[in-house]
Amino acid sequence: MTAPAELTCKELVELVTEFLEGYLPEPDRERFEAHLAICDGCTAYVEQMRTTIRVTGTLTEEQVPQEATDRLLSAFRSWKDR
Amino acid sequence: MQSGTDRDLDLLDALRAGDDDAFMELVERYQAMMLRIAAMFVPSRAVAEEVVQETWLGVLQGIDRFEGRSSFRTWLFRILVNIAKTRGQRERRSVPFSSLLPGDPEESAVDPDRFQPATGDLPGHWVTFPAHWEQAPEERLLAGETRGVVEGAIEGLPPAQATVIRLRDVLGWSSQEVCNALDISETNQRVLLHRARSKVRRALERYLTEEMVET
16 A cells, blocks of 8 residues: 655645535545645645635625615515405 | 524514514515525626515515425525526526536636746745734734725625625525525535635735735
8 A cells, every 4th residue: 555645735725625614535634634734834824714714704795775675575565465 | 692594484484474574684684695696697787686576576475385494595595596597598698507617627726826836846835835814913804904805806706606605604604505595516616615715815815915014
């Protein structure tokens, strides 16, 4: 048996989402974690992705214009009276 | 605090009983996202608004058949996507579904120039390491301007990537819910999310690097 080839940084950045989503299959996950243990650049990169997700989570959806909701409300009222 | 999905079920009960406020709360909650998704399938904003309107009418007509086996929002978005697809075909401006899918297989998460070439000492390794953002103060990361950078980056994404990152990371949906609502596979969902997050990270990196140089 040969040891699995070491992951490069360039390969690792393409696997980050699968890793964070818990979808990285076993031999790859081990290689991923082994690489992180020795690579400060990739450790920073994974942290940056986590921070990106966290900052994105602070955004909010825009509000809906009043006239659109008014039209829906009158549709709702006529449904109620059906 | 009540979870979003539990609140939906309470609102549905109230809506069945004819409560205007409950209906409006549901509309407020989902309208913006519904418009964005509808816009992926039809040619104009005006048609997208009609699709959303029609979806709500479909919800009212079908509410007695909704048994709560899936979450309300999964059910809602399935109705929306079905109507939007039909409408898109009728308008003869049907977006080929393939254009919503990941596309260019070569698109990379990070600028390839950031890595050493095959002739380097360590091919495929960083030329210079990414910065540790913990050094950026928390207030700066969560400041309005930083969030504006993220919002701008999402706005600039292809529609399918923008929709997936909004559902997953802004609204906090699970991957399963996103797949169900948009009728895409797990793999496609993950590729879209990966591309979207990678680009938002790049935008943040560009912004924070300038910031840190200035200070």
